[in-house]
Amino acid sequence: MNAPDPFHDRVAVITGGAGGIGFALAEAFAARGAKIVLADVDEAAMRHRAGRLEARGSEVLCVRTDVTQRTSVAALADAVWARFGAAHLVCNNAGIALAGPLLEATAEDWRLTMDINFWGVVHGIEAFAPRLVTQGRGGHILNTASMAGLVGMQWLGIYCASKFAVVGLSESLRRELAPHGIGVSVLCPMIVETGIVENSLRVRGKEIPAAAPVSQPPAGAMKGGVVTPEEVARRVVRAIERDEPYILTHPEQREFLRRRAARLEAAFTPSGEIL
Numbered sequence: 001m002n003a004p005d006p007f008h009d010r011v012a013v014i015t016g017g018a019g020g021i022g023f024a025l026a027e028a029f030a031a032r033g034a035k036i037v038l039a040d041v042d043e044a045a046m047r048h049r050a051g052r053l054e055a056r057g058s059e060v061l062c063v064r065t066d067v068t069q070r071t072s073v074a075a076l077a078d079a080v081w082a083r084f085g086a087a088h089l090v091c092n093n094a095g096i097a098l099a100g101p102l103l104e105a106t107a108e109d110w111r112l113t114m115d116i117n118f119w120g121v122v123h124g125i126e127a128f129a130p131r132l133v134t135q136g137r138g139g140h141i142l143n144t145a146s147m148a149g150l151v152g153m154q155w156l157g158i159y160c161a162s163k164f165a166v167v168g169l170s171e172s173l174r175r176e177l178a179p180h181g182i183g184v185s186v187l188c189p190m191i192v193e194t195g196i197v198e199n200s201l202r203v204r205g206k207e208i209p210a211a212a213p214v215s216q217p218p219a220g221a222m223k224g225g226v227v228t229p230e231e232v233a234r235r236v237v238r239a240i241e242r243d244e245p246y247i248l249t250h251p252e253q254r255e256f257l258r259r260r261a262a263r264l265e266a267a268f269t270p271s272g273e274i275l
């Protein structure tokens with residue numbers, strides 16, 4: 001017997017679904033027949049985007065959600081069950097990216113980044129994973145990390161710390177949910193054509209009014225080509241179908257990862273011996 005289609009007639013929840021990669025995921029899943037739940041702090045953008053999906057015949061629920069708040073994400077799960085009675089695909093995708101030297105990092109920048117990028121994912125797992133297990137119909141959790149969660153990068157120290165945490169958490173969760181037939185993938189793109197830099201500075205400005213210096217990311221913080229959110233979404237759809245643990249998006253990632261693996265390998269043989 002064929003495995004059930006992971007998208008058709010299934011319910012997909014996407015945090016940070018009002019724009020960028022999150023909305024591209026929504027479009028790709030909807031094109032495959034999924035019912036969509038957009039969960040974002042930006043209510044106006046979310047409603048506007050939902051209208052686009054509905055115009056193409058998709059069923060969409062919008063729930064204003066702040067992923068930094070445990071209660072807000074729990075209320076999201078309640079709203080999803082109230083409307084659809086189920087969820088099958090949960091994308092913990094909301095995130096921000098602040099750049100600057102670690103020596104200039106403020107406690108507020110650390111807290112804001114970890115609250116959204118790390119705690120946002122934790123809250124999504126807490127709210128949805130036990131329900132997916134109880135539901136007993138399989139499913140998939142997609143956590144959006146970054147290439148910055150696989151390789152430490154200059155000027156992206158806070159972001160890297162938050163995204164490395166998401167990669168580790170995803171690897172552990174994958175092992176724990178496999179016996180329940182629930183897949184876990186971690187999305188690790190390099191540069192994607194979205195408004196993340198401007199959006200993040202706007203969020204930071206609202207949350208941290210103190211006039212601490214805001215650094216624009218240097219051109220070389222993350223080197224590589226730029227792909228569209230739609231290309232990323234195509235990769236995600238394929239990876240979910242194949243239940244792949246890591247989703248990489250740029251061919252140049254291979255060389256960066258190879259160099260990191262070589263640096264780790266060298267740690268075993270500083271004097272020609274395995275320590």
Ligand SMILES: NC(=O)c1ccc[n+]([C@@H]2O[C@H](COP(=O)([O-])OP(=O)(O)OC[C@H]3O[C@@H](n4cnc5c(N)ncnc54)[C@H](O)[C@@H]3O)[C@@H](O)[C@H]2O)c1
Nearest residue numbers: 016019020021040041066067094095146191192194196199
């Ligand atoms: N764009 C890139 O180059 C890139 C590269 C690697 C990883 N990523 C990751 O992809 C994810 C999506 O980023 P994007 O590029 O689409 O950015 P984006 O700014 O276009 O989208 C992020 C969305 O998250 C929402 N959001 C922010 N704070 C929130 C909160 N507290 N609660 C709920 N929603 C919130 C925003 O309103 C926005 O709609 C992020 O986790 C980001 O770190 C992006």
